[in-house]
Amino acid sequence: MSAAVTQLAPVPLRVAAVVRETADSVTLTLARPDGSAVGPGAPGQFNMLYPFGIGEAAISLSSDSAETLVHTVRGVGAVSEALGRLRPGDWVGVRGPFGAGWPLEAARGRDIVLVAGGIGLAPLRSVIHAVLRDRAAFGRLFVAYGARTPRERLYVAELEDWQARSDIDIAVTVDAGDAHWSGRVGFVTALLANAPIDPARCIVMACGPEVMMRAAARQMLGRGVPIENVYVSLERNMKCAAGLCGHCQVGPLFMCKDGPVFPFGRVQDLLGVREI
Amino acid sequence: MTSNDPPASPTAEAGHILPAAHFDALLTLLHEDGFDVRGPRVQGGALEIGKLPNAAALPQGCSATQEPGAWRLQHTGTPAWFGITHGGMSWKALLHPARTRLWSAERTADGFSVHEDAGPAKPFAFIGVRACDLRAIAVQDNVLQRGPYVDAVYNARRNGAFLVTVDCAEPSGTCFCVSMGSGPAAGSGYDLALTELDAGSASHRFLVRTGSRAGEAVVQRLGLCEATHQDSASAKAIVEGASARMGRSMDATAARATLSANRESPHWQDVAQRCLSCGNCTMVCPTCFCTTVEDTSDLSGDIAERWRLWDSCFTFGFTHVAGGTVRESAGARYRHWISHKLLNLHEQFDESGCVGCGRCITWCPVGIDITAEVAALPQDVS
Ligand SMILES: Cc1cc2nc3c(=O)[nH]c(=O)nc-3n(C[C@H](O)[C@H](O)[C@H](O)COP(=O)(O)OP(=O)(O)OC[C@H]3O[C@@H](n4cnc5c(N)ncnc54)[C@H](O)[C@@H]3O)c2cc1C
Numbered sequence: 001m002s003a004a005v006t007q008l009a010p011v012p013l014r015v016a017a018v019v020r021e022t023a024d025s026v027t028l029t030l031a032r033p034d035g036s037a038v039g040p041g042a043p044g045q046f047n048m049l050y051p052f053g054i055g056e057a058a059i060s061l062s063s064d065s066a067e068t069l070v071h072t073v074r075g076v077g078a079v080s081e082a083l084g085r086l087r088p089g090d091w092v093g094v095r096g097p098f099g100a101g102w103p104l105e106a107a108r109g110r111d112i113v114l115v116a117g118g119i120g121l122a123p124l125r126s127v128i129h130a131v132l133r134d135r136a137a138f139g140r141l142f143v144a145y146g147a148r149t150p151r152e153r154l155y156v157a158e159l160e161d162w163q164a165r166s167d168i169d170i171a172v173t174v175d176a177g178d179a180h181w182s183g184r185v186g187f188v189t190a191l192l193a194n195a196p197i198d199p200a201r202c203i204v205m206a207c208g209p210e211v212m213m214r215a216a217a218r219q220m221l222g223r224g225v226p227i228e229n230v231y232v233s234l235e236r237n238m239k240c241a242a243g244l245c246g247h248c249q250v251g252p253l254f255m256c257k258d259g260p261v262f263p264f265g266r267v268q269d270l271l272g273v274r275e276i
Numbered sequence: 277m278t279s280n281d282p283p284a285s286p287t288a289e290a291g292h293i294l295p296a297a298h299f300d301a302l303l304t305l306l307h308e309d310g311f312d313v314r315g316p317r318v319q320g321g322a323l324e325i326g327k328l329p330n331a332a333a334l335p336q337g338c339s340a341t342q343e344p345g346a347w348r349l350q351h352t353g354t355p356a357w358f359g360i361t362h363g364g365m366s367w368k369a370l371l372h373p374a375r376t377r378l379w380s381a382e383r384t385a386d387g388f389s390v391h392e393d394a395g396p397a398k399p400f401a402f403i404g405v406r407a408c409d410l411r412a413i414a415v416q417d418n419v420l421q422r423g424p425y426v427d428a429v430y431n432a433r434r435n436g437a438f439l440v441t442v443d444c445a446e447p448s449g450t451c452f453c454v455s456m457g458s459g460p461a462a463g464s465g466y467d468l469a470l471t472e473l474d475a476g477s478a479s480h481r482f483l484v485r486t487g488s489r490a491g492e493a494v495v496q497r498l499g500l501c502e503a504t505h506q507d508s509a510s511a512k513a514i515v516e517g518a519s520a521r522m523g524r525s526m527d528a529t530a531a532r533a534t535l536s537a538n539r540e541s542p543h544w545q546d547v548a549q550r551c552l553s554c555g556n557c558t559m560v561c562p563t564c565f566c567t568t569v570e571d572t573s574d575l576s577g578d579i580a581e582r583w584r585l586w587d588s589c590f591t592f593g594f595t596h597v598a599g600g601t602v603r604e605s606a607g608a609r610y611r612h613w614i615s616h617k618l619l620n621l622h623e624q625f626d627e628s629g630c631v632g633c634g635r636c637i638t639w640c641p642v643g644i645d646i647t648a649e650v651a652a653l654p655q656d657v658s
């Protein structure tokens with residue numbers, strides 16, 4: 001890649017639609033006009049979103065559309081909560097897209113296992129959309145999704161659509177059910193033991209809490225998936241997204257420019273070290 | 277950046293001679309060429325890098341002692357003009373400022389419009405860059421200019437800068453540039469490299485080596501005489517003497533293996549008992565580059581700014597994510613810092629992140645010594 005002077009200034013894009021997903025999460029669709037300085041990006045990449053005057057947060061693409069940028073945001077602090085208050089017609093600043101995305105090329109012709117925990121489903125939804133758009137190019141698609149409670153599930157209507165389809169196999173579990181929940185309760189990793197895929201020709205992509213990703217990776221390695229076919233997406237505090245601010249380093253890796261998606265083998269040892 | 281290209285043809289092997297009495301001619305020429313000339317100056321009992329109008333403003337007659345947790349200015353009356361190696365401030369304060377506005381923005385009908393601040397009006401000329409600090413500039417060049425992304429602020433300040441180094445005759449008590457292969461004589465990357473000879477005598481002069489076409493042009497315009505082999509022999513003796521008097525040492529190669537083998541060592545707990553997490557070491561380190569941003573807006577909410585500030589990996593919030601802070605313990609933060617200096621930067625940019633300037637030792641309020649901490653770790657047994 002050739003060196004480009006970093007874009008410091010956010011580009012204003014208009015909010016085209018807002019969907020409330022859960023009590024603390026929304027999905028924003030931003031219009032991306034032709035010739036926009038912000039590229040469409042690829043599944044697994046992220047943008048730095050700037051609610052005017054508040055600050056910036058790294059938010060993954062949660063769909064693979066070329067005309068719009070779709071982002072699902074969970075409100076956990078000043079910036080993400082301000083993003084959650086945006087209305088259609090509002091403006092939001094965008095820098096990006098940044099980072100290395102999911103290995104969609106390598107996944108062609110193979111079975112795909114997606115393991116998502118919590119907000120981790122957002123970056124993986126962009127993979128689901130890309131696979132469904134070009135369904136014949138891929139093998140079986142198995143999605144394991146774990147949410148804390150039924151109310152915290154993202155994309156509820158879409159989950160139902162996926163469950164109704166025969167070309168995608170999706171299993172949802174929650175840590176704690178409620179009176180209306182008749183689905184599975186337990187860890188997302190428990191869904192992987194019998195995932196109907198061929199370990200020898202499958203690609204695993206996981207996004208969620210680090211403990212979950214490590215457990216999922218171990219489980220799939222145990223089933224015989226070669227380590228080079230297991231990918232995880234990591235999160236660290238980041239300010240610039242361009243490898244300049246130093247915040248997101250884990251050992252020798254910059255999460256922003258070397259990741260956020262990594263082959264598991266490249267980060268396995270590092271993730272095993274406490275407080276790295 | 278053509279001005280700093282390496283010389284087209286080798287200049288006089290031994291270099292040239294700039295008599296001390298003509299030092300101001302060099303400064304005048306740089307001023308006239310439009311440079312913002314900066315150099316070491318004693319201000320408020322400390323050594324800072326300030327505007328350098330003439331040679332009289334140099335810290336003539338001063339020395340400094342440096343020990344773990346201590347930097348003391350001394351008016352020893354030494355005849356040397358460059359008798360103090362360095363202070364807490366390094367050139368990064370000019371190239372990668374501690375606080376800078378990245379842009380300001382105002383709301384408009386189309387969302388908002390952003391105005392990026394321009395770089396400095398004049399290119400810098402640095403006088404008296406030490407060999408270690410020259411390497412440190414190269415480290416920051418790698419981090420901030422090598423890509424895939426280039427830092428716009430650093431780029432604007434660094435490109436076109438004219439670097440004049442001075443070899444060290446008297447290292448400080450915390451220096452270990454010899455161990456890190458960075459000094460006491462300047463390596464590559466300078467425009468002019470000076471060695472101060474015979475200070476205090478009538479023949480007080482500087483041996484001048486050129487490292488770029490821009491440097492060659494300056495030597496030519498100053499009409500400097502060629503140096504003799506005796507001059508270069510004297511300069512060599514000065515550098516050899518300084519090499520033999522290093523305040524500290526470190527086995528930099530062993531340090532890499534030691535640090536990779538000791539990620540979980542109980543020694544980090546031991547450091548944590550002493551380290552205050554104050555971050556002084558990261559502020560004074562000439563290679564530390566980490567920054568944070570602050571977003572502000574005015575009361576109306578129509579005007580906003582983004583500022584960038586130096587940050588330190590020793591702060592609790594540095595690694596905070598929604599789940600909490602990743603490096604909660606002071607031991608994990610010290611481990612991250614020292615590992616990044618001595619191990620990880622090799623993996624990222626093929627060089628050491630430590631140039632052996634010793635500032636982190638001198639300016640640590642409790643005198644934690646990077647060389648001693650590496651030595652205290654169990655050696656790699658593999
Ligand atoms: C590559 C990448 C992709 C991401 N993708 C998404 C995504 O698709 N969707 C999404 O919702 N999020 C995503 N995130 C996470 C998101 O960037 C953060 O949640 C967001 O930056 C939080 O910013 P904030 O200002 O809202 O919260 P902050 O104010 O920064 O606070 C976050 C949390 O930390 C706590 N906190 C604040 N300050 C401190 C402190 N000093 N010390 C300790 N704790 C503190 C707060 O109480 C809060 O719980 C992604 C992150 C990365 C790195």
Ligand code: SF4
Nearest residue numbers: 561630631633634636
């Ligand atoms: S780590 Fe210490 S000795 Fe090494 S370059 Fe930084 S301040 Fe100087």
Ligand code: SF4
Nearest residue numbers: 551552554555557640
């Ligand atoms: S090592 Fe010294 S200077 Fe650095 S954070 Fe700890 S106490 Fe402060």
